[in-house]
Amino acid sequence: MLRDKIEKHLLEVQKPSRYIGGEVGSINKDKSEVDVRFAFCFPDTYDIGMSHLGMKILYSLINERKNYWCERCFAPGIDFEEIMRKNKIPLYALESLDPIKNFDFIGFTMQYELSYTNVLNMLDLAGIPIFAKDRTDKLEQIVVAGGPCVCNPEPIADFFDLFILGEGEEVNLELMDLYYEMKKQGAGRLDFLRRASQIEGIYVPQFYKFSYKADNTIEKLEVSDNAPKTVRKRVIRDFDKVYYPENFVVPFTEIVHDRVSVEVLRGCIRGCRFCQAGFIYRPFREKSPETICSETKCLCENTGYDEVSLASLSTSDHSEIDSMLTQLIDYTAGERVNLSLPSLRVDNFSESLLEKIKKVRKSGLTFAAEGGTQRLRDVINKNVSEEEIMNTCKVAFEGGYSSVKLYFMMGLPTETDEDIIGIAELAQRIIDLFYSIENRPKGRQVQISVSCATFVPKPFTPFQFEPQDTPEEIERKQKLLLDSVKTKKIRVSYHDSNVSLLEAVLAKGDRRLCNVIYTAWKKGCKFDSWSEYYKFDKWLEAFEECGINPSFYANRRFEYDEILPWDHLDYLVTKEFFIRENKTAHKSVTTPNCRLRCSGCGVNKAVGRECFC
Amino acid sequence: MFLLRLRAIFEKTGRARYISHLDLNRCMLRVFRRSKLPVWYTEGFNPHPYYSFALALSLGFESRCEIMDFNIINDNITYDEIKNKLNAVMPEGMRVVSVAEQIKKITAITKAEYSFSLVSEDAEKLHDSVQELVNCPEILIDKKTKKGIKTVDIKPDMEVVSCEISDGSVNMIMRLPAGTQTNYNPTLFIEALKKVSVIPFEAQKICRMGILCENNEKFF
Numbered sequence: 001m002l003r004d005k006i007e008k009h010l011l012e013v014q015k016p017s018r019y020i021g022g023e024v025g026s027i028n029k030d031k032s033e034v035d036v037r038f039a040f041c042f043p044d045t046y047d048i049g050m051s052h053l054g055m056k057i058l059y060s061l062i063n064e065r066k067n068y069w070c071e072r073c074f075a076p077g078i079d080f081e082e083i084m085r086k087n088k089i090p091l092y093a094l095e096s097l098d099p100i101k102n103f104d105f106i107g108f109t110m111q112y113e114l115s116y117t118n119v120l121n122m123l124d125l126a127g128i129p130i131f132a133k134d135r136t137d138k139l140e141q142i143v144v145a146g147g148p149c150v151c152n153p154e155p156i157a158d159f160f161d162l163f164i165l166g167e168g169e170e171v172n173l174e175l176m177d178l179y180y181e182m183k184k185q186g187a188g189r190l191d192f193l194r195r196a197s198q199i200e201g202i203y204v205p206q207f208y209k210f211s212y213k214a215d216n217t218i219e220k221l222e223v224s225d226n227a228p229k230t231v232r233k234r235v236i237r238d239f240d241k242v243y244y245p246e247n248f249v250v251p252f253t254e255i256v257h258d259r260v261s262v263e264v265l266r267g268c269i270r271g272c273r274f275c276q277a278g279f280i281y282r283p284f285r286e287k288s289p290e291t292i293c294s295e296t297k298c299l300c301e302n303t304g305y306d307e308v309s310l311a312s313l314s315t316s317d318h319s320e321i322d323s324m325l326t327q328l329i330d331y332t333a334g335e336r337v338n339l340s341l342p343s344l345r346v347d348n349f350s351e352s353l354l355e356k357i358k359k360v361r362k363s364g365l366t367f368a369a370e371g372g373t374q375r376l377r378d379v380i381n382k383n384v385s386e387e388e389i390m391n392t393c394k395v396a397f398e399g400g401y402s403s404v405k406l407y408f409m410m411g412l413p414t415e416t417d418e419d420i421i422g423i424a425e426l427a428q429r430i431i432d433l434f435y436s437i438e439n440r441p442k443g444r445q446v447q448i449s450v451s452c453a454t455f456v457p458k459p460f461t462p463f464q465f466e467p468q469d470t471p472e473e474i475e476r477k478q479k480l481l482l483d484s485v486k487t488k489k490i491r492v493s494y495h496d497s498n499v500s501l502l503e504a505v506l507a508k509g510d511r512r513l514c515n516v517i518y519t520a521w522k523k524g525c526k527f528d529s530w531s532e533y534y535k536f537d538k539w540l541e542a543f544e545e546c547g548i549n550p551s552f553y554a555n556r557r558f559e560y561d562e563i564l565p566w567d568h569l570d571y572l573v574t575k576e577f578f579i580r581e582n583k584t585a586h587k588s589v590t591t592p593n594c595r596l597r598c599s600g601c602g603v604n605k606a607v608g609r610e611c612f613c
Numbered sequence: 614m615f616l617l618r619l620r621a622i623f624e625k626t627g628r629a630r631y632i633s634h635l636d637l638n639r640c641m642l643r644v645f646r647r648s649k650l651p652v653w654y655t656e657g658f659n660p661h662p663y664y665s666f667a668l669a670l671s672l673g674f675e676s677r678c679e680i681m682d683f684n685i686i687n688d689n690i691t692y693d694e695i696k697n698k699l700n701a702v703m704p705e706g707m708r709v710v711s712v713a714e715q716i717k718k719i720t721a722i723t724k725a726e727y728s729f730s731l732v733s734e735d736a737e738k739l740h741d742s743v744q745e746l747v748n749c750p751e752i753l754i755d756k757k758t759k760k761g762i763k764t765v766d767i768k769p770d771m772e773v774v775s776c777e778i779s780d781g782s783v784n785m786i787m788r789l790p791a792g793t794q795t796n797y798n799p800t801l802f803i804e805a806l807k808k809v810s811v812i813p814f815e816a817q818k819i820c821r822m823g824i825l826c827e828n829n830e831k832f833f
Binding site: 010011015016017020021022023024250252253254300301302303304305306336 | 627628629631632636639642643644645646647649654660673702704706
């Protein structure tokens with residue numbers, strides 16, 4: 001039995017409870033009563049994957065169906081992978097401990113580009129052919145993916161049978177129902193894929209063929225098998241009533257986000273021009289304070305967690321935030337539950353809001369300023385003024401905080417050295433502010449952490465056309481920032497520029513990158529997002545061997561009239577809007593948020609909803 | 614406020630034996646919260662339910678007799694009700710066997726009894742090696758302590774209750790010091806056996822079977 005084989009080696013690895021399941025809230029079913037089995041795979045370790053909210057939602061959603069069984073599967077750590085390969089233990093699901101190779105669906109959630117090689121590694125560990133074309137023509141082992149990265153799935157298109165665009169709550173069961181029906185009829189894989197491609201939100205890449213011009217840009221796209229010319233993402237209409245789990249799997253070992261998390265809203269009204277999440281999750285939809293409260297209560301009671309976090313892109317944009325927090329704090333304080341509120345915006349961080357947060361727990365304050373100067377913040381449409389940043393910090397310092405974390409991006413479009421020096425100057429002005437406050441926390445030093453990411457242009461943003469700075473230029477700017485900081489009260493951290501380069505290539509790449517990813521994985525690349533495992537030299541070799549120039553994708557401006565690798569996918573925000581916003585950005589002009597004025601992105605028109613104004 | 618000072622005896626078997634001692638703490642906190650029992654919370658800066666485990670259990674060991682002390686605010690609730698409420702929310706492999714008043718002090722614990730199987734190609738030969746080791750005048754072990762590695766003789770404190778061959782493996786029951794003074798883990802014996810055994814073997818199904826006081830009196 002596979003279980004015996006696993007247990008025989010479990011004590012040789014770190015944190016063995018990650019590999020054996022049996023957690024409270026995990027769902028076991030009688031195999032003889034199950035018709036369709038789904039392996040929900042997260043292409044990173046248990047500690048990270050178990051923190052992912054989407055998996056919790058879709059896991060419970062599928063398991064609500066008596067005859068469908070969804071199980072979890074994660075990338076094993078390096079130590080356990082070695083043992084698995086040596087002892088021929090195939091990748092298995094945590095509930096049944098059965099090999100996932102025999103499942104009907106093997107579904108990956110693609111959260112970040114740097115997890116692509118892990119997908120290949122997991123398929124290989126499972127004993128599933130890595131390329132879709134090498135799988136059998138039987139209706140079995142359908143390898144699918146969803147999540148934000150599939151808005152440009154071309155770099156991984158050859159490895160998947162189909163992609164699920166948009167919100168899984170809407171489409172996953174529909175897809176599984178079709179599979180179940182066709183399985184009963186004895187249909188084959190190709191028949192199933194043809195029918196699946198007719199479902200809104202399902203993209204079957206093998207029916208789409210690209211040809212390229214001499215300059216390597218896309219010449220045209222040919223669609224076969226009656227598949228739709230453009231595939232439109234799926235959207236939940238009534239977000240307040242959408243399915244939300246009543247229970248989470250509660251891990252034994254500590255995971256990254258070890259708490260209840262309740263989604264308060266989806267989408268974003270802000271329109272920061274670099275932010276992919278801000279566009280692909282549109283339209284903006286909220287849950288009512290009552291729904292949020294009852295979901296919180298239910299999950300806390302069922303899991304036994306004593307901490308809850310509100311999940312959204314920008315919690316303070318909830319139209320009824322005050323009522324929501326009042327009701328929530330009523331419950332959490334009485335039950336000794338900690339409430340944490342990530343994703344608060346600088347500009348509406350009011351004193352009364354801070355008072356409310358202080359009541360529950362004192363955690364760190366983090367602000368995403370993104371740009372060092374007002375001009376640059378206008379370019380990226382981060383509608384935050386220095387005055388607002390200063391006011392918020394003032395409120396925070398007076399409220400007893402003495403450390404602030406600031407997020408910035410480097411390499412943004414139109415950026416000059418002045419903008420980089422501006423980051424250091426802004427941090428210095430916050431320090432000066434701290435010492436100018438009479439009732440500042442006494443006896444403590446002010447500490448500003450400046451965390452500087454490298455700008456990665458992403459599909460479905462106004463900056464999708466933009467080139468990324470070369471690694472050399474980024475490194476020069478990083479050094480400039482370090483030289484501009486004159487005090488130890490400011491701590492600077494930044495990303496490896498070679499990692500950001502790969503991120504940009506994989507984000508904006510086309511189907512020709514599949515071979516590069518395959519080659520890099522063959523050379524031993526995996527866990528690329530873990531700095532200790534990142535092998536940039538191997539990636540460069542892979543690009544070289546496949547005759548692909550990474551600069552073509554990362555450091556080149558994509559023309560407005562060029563066919564983009566993701567143009568046939570419709571995330572409901574129009575390309576015209578992105579072009580308009582890109583031009584506006586280059587004039588350093590901002591676009592107000594959706595509540596103030598509709599900027600015509602097209603999403604509500606597409607789904608037939610009213611805009612705010 | 615009247616506090617019931619209670620002691621639960623629980624099993625930790627199957628998949629639950631991979632829950633580390635640190636994780637068990639977190640796990641139990643959530644068990645109490647799910648159970649909605651009126652457990653007593655500490656009154657410090659960071660209030661949390663009060664509970665403590667008598668002995669740590671090595672990762673991978675099973676147990677029939679883990680001891681957890683906790684307090685309940687008296688609510689006209691019977692021991693059986695408490696047991697059932699806890700069992701309703703326990704993870705797979707963990708089960709409360711009994712709940713009762715705390716009678717003996719935890720410091721009264723002096724020994725624990727373990728059972729385990731030694732699996733090899735030739736049980737007879739392995740059995741001979743075990744006998745030989747057991748009959749040695751001393752069994753010297755390098756034991757890791759907080760102050761570094763220390764050589765100890767486990768022989769005087771070790772008591773073999775049984776050692777027999779069945780189903781092709783050597784099954785042993787052994788008592789070793791446990792509690793606040795000295796703790797010897799059966800793996801110490803197993804490591805010593807690995808050094809002298811003529812054939813390779815593997816220790817399986819290590820299980821803590823009982824907790825004893827002075828004179829081999831049962832702790833509960």
